[in-house]
Amino acid sequence: MKVYTFNVNGINARLPQLLAWLANARPDVVCLQEIKSQDATCPRLEIEALGYHMETHGQKGFNGVALLSREPLTDIVRGLPGDDTDEQSRWIEGTTMGLKIVSLYLPNGNPQPGPKFDYKLAWMDRMIVRARNLLLEEQPLILAGDYNVCPTNNDVHNPSAMAEDALMQPESRSRWRQLFNLGYLDAIRAIEPTAHCYSYWDYQAGAWSKDHGLRIDHLALSPQAADRLKDAGVDRKPRALEKPSDHTPVWCELT
């Protein structure tokens, strides 16, 4: 089975490209981020017509995450547990095809320092708690999404130009490592140890044509999922189309 994560940057603006990509790539499970849509205005019927079940955690104007699967999704959890006052839609859990799957949209955190960076770090601390608890289930599990963290300088086209960016700060990177050091496998780096594997290119300044990208979309595999890891990669084709998202899909294949 192939599991994808894709930050679509507006599910309604991206609907033609998303539908064409689903029909062509035929993913089994998809984690979407930045749907920028309330649940009621999600294009559910068009996606279901392609044979997918869909669960959303939407929000008006910003954020918003969703899960798609060829099989029904059960045990849905909307919102990252641990703070009932958090109103941002950045986390959804579900179970499908014998896999627990999370679609997450980690806060960007810019500018830093500042309240947005504080929110990012607190959100990451809360995520680590949830990720630790989920590991106790000892089941196949993938935490997939836009982490808004470049783990190393090899994940950034121009580290010096990004030195002050929240995506590169030591505080962000150490929390990213705390998460993976719980026992999750970085699927892309397990398959491609050195290639850049960028998943995001800014709309500005011709970043895509110059391959000035970032690796910020990640797949964290529990040990029971990692046992089944067969392959992983980045599907760059959608980024080259007209009216693309600024991200492109990242995937892994489990046996």
Add this chain to the structure above:
DNA sequence: ATGGTCGGGAACCGA
């Protein structure tokens, strides 16, 4: 060179 480009939703905010 302190810009550049998108999406959402109707003037700017977020990225």
